[in-house]
Structures are given as structure tokens and as C-alpha cells.
Amino acid sequence: MKYYAIIVAGGSGNRMQTETPKQFLLLKNLPVLMHTIKAFAASNTQPKILLVLNKDQQAYWGRLCKEFNFHIPHQIVDGGIERFYSVKNAIYSIEEEAYVAIHDAVRPLVSKRLIDSCYAEAAKQGNVIAAVQSSDSVRLVKNKKTSALKRDEIFLVQTPQTFSLDILKEAYNQEFNPHFTDDASVVEGIGHEINIIEGERANIKITYPIDLELAELLLKN
Numbered sequence: 001m002k003y004y005a006i007i008v009a010g011g012s013g014n015r016m017q018t019e020t021p022k023q024f025l026l027l028k029n030l031p032v033l034m035h036t037i038k039a040f041a042a043s044n045t046q047p048k049i050l051l052v053l054n055k056d057q058q059a060y061w062g063r064l065c066k067e068f069n070f071h072i073p074h075q076i077v078d079g080g081i082e083r084f085y086s087v088k089n090a091i092y093s094i095e096e097e098a099y100v101a102i103h104d105a106v107r108p109l110v111s112k113r114l115i116d117s118c119y120a121e122a123a124k125q126g127n128v129i130a131a132v133q134s135s136d137s138v139r140l141v142k143n144k145k146t147s148a149l150k151r152d153e154i155f156l157v158q159t160p161q162t163f164s165l166d167i168l169k170e171a172y173n174q175e176f177n178p179h180f181t182d183d184a185s186v187v188e189g190i191g192h193e194i195n196i197i198e199g200e201r202a203n204i205k206i207t208y209p210i211d212l213e214l215a216e217l218l219l220k221n
């Protein structure tokens with residue numbers, strides 16, 4: 001069986017409010033995206049890496065690779081207007097049976113242990129996503145009324161999200177729906193039950209400026 005990693009880096013990082021999209025910002029002197037690719041390249045699974053980038057940012061990425069002497073092999077795929085379309089473009093570029101891990105470029109702290117476990121579990125169960133149990137209490141807010149939810153039933157979803165390619169191709173054939181906030185929700189849309197594997201608290205998504213500061217502290221050298 002073949003293994004692929006789709007690293008989605010086609011976003012513009014509005015919540016980060018930096019001129020340079022967050023996936024290219026420096027984290028311990030290396031662009032965030034390079035840390036992420038390095039994590040997959042260091043895994044035992046050794047997946048083929050597909051990097052999804054907005055067309056306008058591909059030349060910039062080429063310059064960064066030269067500047068930072070970055071030589072990990074990867075294939076570039078054009079990004080789409082939503083994360084959904086970025087993932088879809090990458091999925092449909094794969095033409096052999098495979099297990100595919102989809103991972104946010106802006107989760108650079110993912111460990112190789114978690115990456116390998118995701119591929120192994122997907123091979124056993126057809127799909128698996130990383131998630132951690134909520135450590136905060138959680139409330140649902142609806143029509144201005146709030147109600148407590150059962151915390152032990154709430155999991156915060158991360159990436160990698162790993163699936164067999166045939167499931168992904170069928171799922172991404174659906175019309176886009178704004179409720180598709182991750183790949184698991186797309187696959188669930190065609191009736192599959194989603195399996196969870198224990199994620200990592202350090203596997204944060206760099207979304208706001210404070211996340212980059214946290215990542216600097218968490219990144220081991």
C-alpha cells in the first residue's frame with residue numbers, strides 16, 4: 001500500500017493578521033511549513049508529500065526553499081478558495097490506492113509518533129483522526145440561552161486526519177457545505193463513522209498571534 005500526506009497551506013491567515021501568511025512565518029528561524037513537512041519526512045511511514053499552496057504563493061515558496069536550503073521532496077498542488085477545495089485538488093491528483101493523511105500546515109508540532117499511529121490505525125479501521133478530550137468545561141450557546149455539555153463527551157479535533165483514498169474520493173465528490181470544517185465532517189457526510197485516536201496537547205493550530213509564541217516555547221530543538 002502507498003502512503004500520502006496532504007499538507008494544506010493554501011490559506012491566507014486572516015485571524016493571524018500578519019502580512020505574510022502564517023504558514024511562512026518564522027518559528028525558531030525556520031518557516032512554520034518547513035517544520036511541518038520535516039515532521040512527516042521524519043516519520044517511519046515515509047509518505048509521499050503533496051503540498052497545497054495558493055497559486056500566488058508558489059513562487060515565494062520556491063524562493064524560501066532556496067533561501068533555507070530546503071530539499072525534502074514534495075509535489076505542489078494548487079490551493080482552492082476554501083480548505084475543502086484545497087484538499088479536494090490534492091485528493092484527485094492521487095492515482096493509486098493509498099492511505100492519505102491530511103494535515104494543516106499550521107500544526108508544525110505534530111510528532112512522528114502521532115503521524116505513524118494515524119497511518120497504522122487508518123490501515124486497520126479505514127479512517128482515524130487525532131483529537132484530545134476537552135480539559136475546560138464546555139457550554140452550548142443557542143438563541144442566547146446557555147447550557148452545560150458533558151465534558152467527557154467533548155473532543156477537540158486536530159489533524160492528521162487519515163483515510164483510505166477511495167473513501168476520500170467519494171466524500172469529496174459531495175457539494176461543499178459550510179459545516180465541513182474538517183475532513184472528518186466531509187467523510188461523515190457520506191455515512192462513515194469516524195474513529196478517534198488520542199492526539200497531542202502540543203499539536204496546536206497556529207491561528208492567532210499567541211499561538212506562534214506558544215509554538216516557540218513548545219518546540220524542542
Ligand SMILES: Nc1ccn([C@@H]2O[C@H](COP(=O)(O)OP(=O)(O)OP(=O)(O)O)[C@@H](O)[C@H]2O)c(=O)n1
Binds near residue numbers: 107207
Ligand atoms: N483555502 C484554504 C484555506 C485554508 N487552508 C489551510 O488549512 C489549514 C487550516 O486553516 P486555517 O487555520 O483556517 O488557515 P487560514 O484559512 O489561513 O486562516 P484564517 O481562517 O484565519 O484566514 C491551514 O494550514 C491553511 O493554510 C488551505 O489549504 N486552503
Ligand SMILES: C[C@](O)(CO)[C@H](O)COP(=O)(O)O
Binds near residue numbers: 104182183207
Ligand atoms: C481541521 C481542523 O484543524 C481541525 O481542528 C480545523 O477544523 C481547521 O479549521 P480552520 O478554521 O480552517 O482553521
